[in-house]
Amino acid sequence: MAPFGVDLDYVAVAALFCIGLYMLVAKSNLLKKLLGLNVMETSVFAFIVTSGMVEGGDPPLLVAGAQPPFASPIPQAMVLTGIVVVVSVTAVALSLIVQIYAHYGTLEVDELKERP
Template sequence: MLVAKSNLIKKVLGLNVMETAVFAFIVTSGMIDGGQEPIVVAGSAPPYTSPIPHAMVLTGIVVAVSVTAVALALIAQIHAHYGTIEVDELKELP
């Protein structure tokens, strides 16, 4: 499991894998068998696929990319200052 590793970059990669799994779950949960596009004509209401989960996933992707960018920038600063990105070694520093 990547998140349990002591390397900070592996932790960020593990977080990205979990985010992708959650996004896939949300998109597939919004699907309806035989569902149509969400274009409703007056007088008819066929079963349609809700666009809300897809919009939530798009927002989540933007947030995930931002969090990943900030995390990698912090890891770069940690490496520049301490010379390591291993959590075990960082814990031993004074």
């Protein structure tokens, strides 16, 4: 979709990125920060996958009856590995957050800064 010469998909992706970035820097709760990081990451995935799309294109499956043009397979393969990396990052971060709470009893960054 591109009314007024602006690619709405890219605009939406950029807006999602900004929402995630705002959560990451403005929220003081560590879990909200991590949710923001996840929103940012998925918006980047959406950008990469969207860049490989073709108008009326089929998925990159060269089976009988499939017609070119095909969507580009490279962005999709990159994003597949990326999704699994994100869940790894999230799992490690969540484990650390649980440890921080058990140790300090709070998840708010400004309170954590005042602790010795």
